[in-house]
Amino acid sequence: MDWSIQDIARIAGTTSRTLRHYDDIGLLKPSRTGHNGYRYYNQAALVQLQRILLLRGLGLGLPVISQVLDDEADATKALAGHLEWLKQEQDRLARQIASVTQTIEAVKGGGEIMAEDMFDGFDHTQYKDEVEERWGKDAYAKGDSWWRGMSADEKSAWKQRSRQLGADWITAATSGIAPDSAEAQAMAKRHVEWLTGIPGTPASDVAGEVNDGGKARLKAYVTGLGEMYVADARFAANYGGQDGAAFVRDALAFYAEQNL
Amino acid sequence: MDWSIQDIARIAGTTSRTLRHYDDIGLLKPSRTGHNGYRYYNQAALVQLQRILLLRGLGLGLPVISQVLDDEADATKALAGHLEWLKQEQDRLARQIASVTQTIEAVKGGGEIMAEDMFDGFDHTQYKDEVEERWGKDAYAKGDSWWRGMSADEKSAWKQRSRQLGADWITAATSGIAPDSAEAQAMAKRHVEWLTGIPGTPASDVAGEVNDGGKARLKAYVTGLGEMYVADARFAANYGGQDGAAFVRDALAFYAEQNL
DNA sequence: TCTTGACCTTGACGCTACGTCAACATTTAG
DNA sequence: CTAAATGTTGACGTAGCGTCAAGGTCAAGA
Numbered sequence: 001m002d003w004s005i006q007d008i009a010r011i012a013g014t015t016s017r018t019l020r021h022y023d024d025i026g027l028l029k030p031s032r033t034g035h036n037g038y039r040y041y042n043q044a045a046l047v048q049l050q051r052i053l054l055l056r057g058l059g060l061g062l063p064v065i066s067q068v069l070d071d072e073a074d075a076t077k078a079l080a081g082h083l084e085w086l087k088q089e090q091d092r093l094a095r096q097i098a099s100v101t102q103t104i105e106a107v108k109g110g111g112e113i114m115a116e117d118m119f120d121g122f123d124h125t126q127y128k129d130e131v132e133e134r135w136g137k138d139a140y141a142k143g144d145s146w147w148r149g150m151s152a153d154e155k156s157a158w159k160q161r162s163r164q165l166g167a168d169w170i171t172a173a174t175s176g177i178a179p180d181s182a183e184a185q186a187m188a189k190r191h192v193e194w195l196t197g198i199p200g201t202p203a204s205d206v207a208g209e210v211n212d213g214g215k216a217r218l219k220a221y222v223t224g225l226g227e228m229y230v231a232d233a234r235f236a237a238n239y240g241g242q243d244g245a246a247f248v249r250d251a252l253a254f255y256a257e258q259n260l
Numbered sequence: 261m262d263w264s265i266q267d268i269a270r271i272a273g274t275t276s277r278t279l280r281h282y283d284d285i286g287l288l289k290p291s292r293t294g295h296n297g298y299r300y301y302n303q304a305a306l307v308q309l310q311r312i313l314l315l316r317g318l319g320l321g322l323p324v325i326s327q328v329l330d331d332e333a334d335a336t337k338a339l340a341g342h343l344e345w346l347k348q349e350q351d352r353l354a355r356q357i358a359s360v361t362q363t364i365e366a367v368k369g370g371g372e373i374m375a376e377d378m379f380d381g382f383d384h385t386q387y388k389d390e391v392e393e394r395w396g397k398d399a400y401a402k403g404d405s406w407w408r409g410m411s412a413d414e415k416s417a418w419k420q421r422s423r424q425l426g427a428d429w430i431t432a433a434t435s436g437i438a439p440d441s442a443e444a445q446a447m448a449k450r451h452v453e454w455l456t457g458i459p460g461t462p463a464s465d466v467a468g469e470v471n472d473g474g475k476a477r478l479k480a481y482v483t484g485l486g487e488m489y490v491a492d493a494r495f496a497a498n499y500g501g502q503d504g505a506a507f508v509r510d511a512l513a514f515y516a517e518q519n520l
Numbered sequence: 521t522c523t524t525g526a527c528c529t530t531g532a533c534g535c536t537a538c539g540t541c542a543a544c545a546t547t548t549a550g
Numbered sequence: 551c552t553a554a555a556t557g558t559t560g561a562c563g564t565a566g567c568g569t570c571a572a573g574g575t576c577a578a579g580a
Contacts, residue, residue, distance in 0.1 A: 006556070011423050013430035013500030016557085021538055036546060037558055051373050054497035058360050062537070068373075075373055079364045086360060090353045097346050100318050104339045113311050113328075113335060163271050170273035237314040240273025266527070276528090281567055296575060297529055322566075 002032060002040040012049050019049075027066050028052060059086065095242060099233045106234065113234070165194055169248050170240040179250035188255035191248075192222060219260040226252040262292060262300040272309050279309075287326050288312060319346065355502060359493045366494065373494070425454055429508050430500040439510035448515035451508075452482060479520040486512040 005016045022028040023039065028048055030039035041049070048069065055065045060082055068075045107113060172187050226249035229235045236245035265276045282288040283299065288308055290299035301309070308329065315325045320342055328335045367373060432447050486509035489495045496505035 004556080010431070011427045012497075013427070013434075013504060015538085017538065017540085020558090025537095034557095038546085039557085050497050053501065054363075054373065054493050056537095057497060057501040058363060058493055059356050072373060075367050076364055079360055079367070083357065083360050083364070086353060086357050090350065090357065093346060093350045093353065096319050097343065097350065100339055100343050100346065103314075103318060104336055104343070107335050107339070113314065113332060167271045167273070171270070174273075233314050233317055237272075237310050237317065241313065241317040244273060264527080275567085277567065277569085280529090285566095294528095294575095298575085299528085316566095 002042040003046075005030075005039045005041070008041045008046055008049060011046065012053055014049075014053060022049075022052070022062075025062065025066075027062055027069075058082065098231070099236075099242065102231065103233050106232070161194070165191065166238045170244050172251075173240060173244040173247035179247055180254045184247070184251040185255055185258075188251045189259075191252065192218075192255065192260075195222070195225070215260055219256045222256045222260065223253050226250075262302040263306075265290075265299045265301070268301045268306055268309060271306065272313060274309075274313060282309075282312070282322075285322065285326075287322055287329075318342065358491070359496075359502065362491060363493050366492070421454070425451065426498045430504055432511075433500060433504040433507035439507055440514045444507070444511040445515055445518075448511045449519075451512065452478075452515065452520075455482070455485070475520055479516045482516045482520065483513050486510075 003011070005019050009016045009019060019028070019039070019041075023030060028045065031042040031045045032040040034040065051069060052065055055068060056062070058079070060068070060078070064078055064082070068078050103113075169187060169191075172184055177183050229239060229245040230242060230249050233242070236242050239245040239248050263271070265279050269276045269279060279288070279299070279301075283290060288305065291302040291305045292300040294300065311329060312325055315328060316322070318339070320328070320338070324338055324342070328338050363373075429447060429451075432444055437443055489499060489505040490502060490509050493502070496502050499505040499508050
């Protein structure tokens with residue numbers, strides 16, 4: 001007792017094209033082939049097909065499924081590995097949802113997706129409210145006047161330096177080194193020094209102080225900034241996306257913990 | 261001031277291949293092209309690139325990004341739509357994780373991914389423990405002896421009937437009709453009648469009774485079974501996967517509510 | 521000046537899991 | 551006997567680039 005290709009397709013809830021595909025890649029061969037080339041499937045093939053569709057429904061890829069069917073012993077292993085991947089995907093999705101949500105808010109408020117001066121320390125036009133709220137009422141005014149006081153060449157040089165810093169971070173993040181490695185910590189040091197060059201932020205304020213209260217504020221500023229890089233997709237974009245930004249955040253956090 | 265293709269690739273944290281691709285599909289043209297065909301990008305192009313990478317990092321597709329950049333006014337709309345999609349994906353992932361987890365347990369206990377007699381009412385060999393636990397100590401024994409008592413032809417006919425039912429459910433689920441539609445409810449009726457034909461289950465026990473307690477048990481059995489079809493990927497596979505199984509569950513639930 | 525090496529160009533294939541024609545042969549129903 | 555259903559193989563399309571391949575360009579050192 002066997003069925004034609006359409007028959008099992010209907011029984012199993014799939015299409016004949018899929019069955020031909022599985023035949024092509026050797027995942028499921030028909031149990032019998034007619035003299036005319038027609039594919040026929042028997043009970044055993046149907047069970048195999050059900051298994052395939054079951055595993056596929058769980059999100060496994062066809063090569064993995066093939067391997068699991070060959071050796072059902074490591075089915076548990078394959079499934080466990082897949083489960084890990086699924087959980088990572090879930091985390092990634094959660095972060096993306098948070099990012100999109102926040103970006104919607106930012107775009108609603110700011111108007112543009114990314115301002116031209118984004119990343120140059122912080123945005124001096126789009127981030128007025130946010131800067132005032134997070135770092136104090138006069139922080140924005142200070143930073144703004146400092147920026148406006150620069151000549152075109154100075155601005156250009158500053159931007160160049162900022163971009164270079166970002167590019168180097170990206171290089172570091174994608175090179176596979178750890179956030180607490182010497183190279184990454186050197187980058188963190190450079191980043192903090194760079195921050196210190198921007199008036200109107202806790203970083204620059206602290207530069208002239210020696211008391212501990214100032215150092216505590218700097219530490220909070222640096223770590224907080226790292227979080228913001230990850231949370232705000234517009235900043236994250238400057239570090240090669242969320243993954244790169246996460247690397248920067250981790251490196252900064254470790255640096256702050258050790259040195260500030 | 262402009263940069264070569266490698267320069268911005270490094271600054272923005274992407275690759276030159278990606279930039280060529282964006283040029284090919286018209287998403288981001290170089291601001292200038294040398295007599296030798298070299299691509300050069302300026303500040304404005306860099307900002308555009310950052311926007312693109314930002315949106316890409318949020319999970320948007322390139323065509324959508326292109327559209328958003330053309331008209332930033334509906335960026336909010338596009339992002340909101342994308343957010344919906346992301347949430348659906350999150351739900352799907354959550355269901356998959358639950359399914360995989362449960363399948364791992366089942367495989368650990370049962371040994372095989374899907375038994376040959378799966379779907380023939382319930383599995384008479386792999387589901388001993390589960391059947392006993394869920395439907396009573398003697399349910400398994402009853403069902404098993406009933407099954408063993410059948411001749412080969414009878415078994416074959418029964419399997420055929422079971423498969424036909426599953427195939428028809430799949431057809432109904434994929435045809436776009438509602439679970440509470442007349443056609444789906446007719447299927448639900450047929451399903452319950454089919455269940456009644458399996459000894460050792462609450463469904464068959466009730467067939468001979470007239471009291472209300474029996475009807476309540478049948479109702480609980482039918483709705484519970486529907487949930488199990490969705491929760492257990494091995495059953496779900498018989499109804500075309502989780503989506504199909506969900507359709508069956510909904511149809512059964514509605515039928516039980518109205519008629520039992 | 522010649523060479524070396526780094527960087528640039530335009531194709532074009534590969535990847536996932538099939539959907540979707542196309543062109544043609546065969547089986548089945550009326 | 552014909553029309554409709556169903557079967558076959560072959561090949562392109564999909565998303566977003568990675569990855570050769572084969573060959574021009576450019577800056578710097580011997």
